[in-house]
Amino acid sequence: MRLYVERGYEQTTVADIASEAGLTARTFFRHFADKREVLFAGSEFLRDAVVKSLAGVPATAEPMQAVAVALDATAELLGRDHRHSRLRQSVIMATAELRERELIKMATMAALMAEGLRERGVPARDAALAAESGAVVLRVAFEQWVEGPADADLRAVMRDTLARLTAVTGAGFS
């Protein structure tokens, strides 16, 4: 992370990182699948939290309500370290390669949410739409939170954003 911030992601070689840690490049690749992954390790926790929180919602709830609960859970985890989040976000946004990885992680989370919803009896397309919408809210809210003051509450931002999504997608379709 320090190296990525100092010289930029592309200017940092794996050999740099490894030797900074007193290791060899080969060892780096034993711990991280590729050069990008080092910034995304730990996202399994997030995915687990989403899946688990989704499983805890009563099956009678509307799909989007279930997604809202899952979003609350992710906000809980994601909203802990504002400083770190901001730094990480700035590195990721500066590099297309990293944005790609970020997007596919999001998509993976969305796919998991959709699967969770389908298991609860939600039709496939509705499940996909609800889950992807959840991912949209997560992205937009997180971005706003990261740019804002350090003491803001990510969960509150999420809830606001979700409300706005409902308003925006509803407007003109009554």
Added chain:
Amino acid sequence: MRLYVERGYEQTTVADIASEAGLTARTFFRHFADKREVLFAGSEFLRDAVVKSLAGVPATAEPMQAVAVALDATAELLGRDHRHSRLRQSVIMATAELRERELIKMATMAALMAEGLRERGVPARDAALAAESGAVVLRVAFEQWVEGPADADLRAVMRDTLARLTAVTGAGFS
């Protein structure tokens, strides 16, 4: 495309592609930024169409209405060659690397739509939400269309999907 289908994306080297075309790898990289890009060349047309169609919508329309128009325009272009779309989609979905690229192309389109909306006076967050929701509809609808019969109309699928999105995101938030 043929090589990607025959042996898979990762098993196809740039040298393979180039020599198949009677050229060298160096020349390949003069035409395509990287090995993936060969599958995504031409997406500028799509982006242009979105931007242009968005510009044509009266400024009084609701943001999501404007997005709907843009979706119609993309469906027009995207829905022309079902066979090709299906083949391309199967290659992309089979490889994480290609899915990543696909996602960032989508995200770029969404960012353009959001910018277009902001220029029309839509607040930044609403613009982002509407545009990203549009991208969600596009993805979900396209997937469904690609898997379905060859004579289905992508525009119709899009409109259905958009309606479902409104229903799903609205349910439980009245």
Added chain:
DNA sequence: GTCGGTGATGTCATCACGTGACATCACTGG
């Protein structure tokens, strides 16, 4: 018709990413 520029291509060298195979060494349970 030739000259000179321009664009597309080839050749060569070079890096960085990523992986397989094998060796080494520290630690740990029996």
Added chain:
DNA sequence: CCAGTGATGTCACGTGATGACATCACCGAC
């Protein structure tokens, strides 16, 4: 104390990607 296990190193290699320079065909100006 020994055998096994896991983390690391070393080496070799294929592939993706880029810079520098050469070549060649084509085309307009004179």
